[in-house]
Amino acid sequence: MLCFSLRAGMPGITAYGGFFELGTPKKGENVFVSAASGAVEQLVGQFAKLHGCYVVGSAGSKEKVDMLKNKFGFDEGFNYKEEPDLNAVLKRYFPEGIGIYFENVGGKTLDAVLLNMRVHDRIPACGMISQYNLTQPEGVTNLAHIIYKRIRMEGFNSADFFHLYPKFLEFVLPHIREEKIVYMEDIAEGLENGPATLVGLFSGRNVGKQVLVVARE
Amino acid sequence: MLCFSLRAGMPGITAYGGFFELGTPKKGENVFVSAASGAVEQLVGQFAKLHGCYVVGSAGSKEKVDMLKNKFGFDEGFNYKEEPDLNAVLKRYFPEGIGIYFENVGGKTLDAVLLNMRVHDRIPACGMISQYNLTQPEGVTNLAHIIYKRIRMEGFNSADFFHLYPKFLEFVLPHIREEKIVYMEDIAEGLENGPATLVGLFSGRNVGKQVLVVARE
Structure with a gap:
């Protein structure tokens, strides 16, 4: 029951609200998730696949990337620690641009993402973990792309979505029963x-x- | 008729959409406008006052600041070129925090604003003019506050709001007739x-x- 309660609990409602409410995804859109093996993020990737999106995740080890692709059903994944040029890797996986970036890390990743987003894209921002333990945070230099591409970026936490709980359970419970959602x-x-x-x-x-x-x- | 057409034209619809649609202002909220004597921004300040908000603007000369207060009816204004500590000046004018920041300049101003915003605040982003002519843009270092304070930041231009034109004219025309809106x-x-x-x-x-x-x- 532990797995059930977590999927249907805090990480679940956070993933659901961030992705569906703030991300406003359309079927077929391109979704990029950073720190993608995280508690919330592994669910975001699966929700996005269930919604008919193309999903790529980044993580910090080969094992995690394998898990993204083989356990959670992401279309692609990469180990950001082995990629010296994040802009190039995003261009490779998203030749037509990103539609939704589920933001967890900030810093250099966000800077590269901003170069690869499309007009009217969305950045639900769940965390910026790369910045929390720095004495001096890295500067994000490509922020003017928010203007050029009319991007919406929005920070949130689970408390913002408690009112969506009934809607969320209606969506998630049948998928859990049918074992279409995995949780690690x-x-x-x-x-x-x-x-x-x-x-x-x-x-x-x-x-x-x-x-x-x-x-x- | 030139002034009329400008107020009711591109700057008008941009100010209207950015402030009312993306800013979602509530009566009594605190609004900060940078580059506030600009074509769009002088209207944003006046719309905000008409909506019952407290409005402070920044500009780059004493003459412009006088104009904000004496012509456009802003509550307060300051010359950012004479303020070495933008964080301190914002704390002085917004001891309880900013509710809506109408963003035009980016860089150091945005960094200071992020420190002074409140939970669930909005940043309609119309421009980042301080960054356009730099070979290497300044890094914005306080972006994690978008997460901490669950802020919504959204880039836009006038084309995003053409569908609001009838609603905008209904709002603006009576004010123009009554000369309650000034345009320079x-x-x-x-x-x-x-x-x-x-x-x-x-x-x-x-x-x-x-x-x-x-x-x-």
Whole structure:
């Protein structure tokens, strides 16, 4: 039941509201998700596929990229740590441009994305994790593309979408019953592993929601 | 009739759509407008006042700031060239935070604004003129505040709002008839003054829409 509650819980409503309400996706649109193996992001990719979109995700290891493609059904994925030119890699996967960028990392990735978006595209912004631990945040230099391309960028968190809960359950429950949505989380055992787990979270070791089990009943 | 046509024309519909549609203002909200003596921006300030908002504008000379307060009815105005600490000046004029930032300049101003916005605030983005002539644009470093404060930032131009034309005329025409909306433009005479006028435009010499009269009928 844990997986069920997570899919239908906080990450689920965050993914649903961010993607459907702020992303306003059309069937066939191109979607890019950064930090794509995260708890919310793996669901965004699957929602986008169920909606008939083309979906590419970035992540920080070969294992995670394999998971995006083989477990979560993303069309493509790449390891951003192995890509020195993010603009070039986005051009390769999106020769016709990005339609929705589900933003989680900020910084250099956002800068490259802004060069590859189309007119009237949307950036639901869920996080900018690359910036949180920097003493001096990186500057985003391509922001004027928001004007040139009339882009809508919008920050949010799950609390913004609690009113959508009934609509969200109506969408997600049949898919969970039919096992059309997969959910992966990272379970660490024992309070003594808490500090190492936290370090793992910020160095990108976990996949999906990081859970620490203090004691089994 | 020239002034009428401009107020009810391109700058008018741009100001109307940007402020009312994207800004979704509520009576009493705090509005900040940069490059506020511009053709669109002087109208935004007046629309905001007519809607019951508190409005502050920034501009690049004492004369323009006087005009904001004395001609266009802004509550306050400041000369950004005389303010070394934009964050401090915004805190002074908006101790409770900004509700809508009508964005025209980007760069350092946007960075300072992001520190002073409130939760669920809006940034209709009409231009980023401080960045257009730079070889390397300045980096905007406080963009993560879009997440923290769940801000919506949206680029636009007049073409996005042509469908609102009837609604816009219904709003603006009575105010023009009652002379409750003022419009200033900058008229240069003679084709020989074209190059100097263009230079003036990019160094901020003009007030409102810069018009070059090639020949009088």
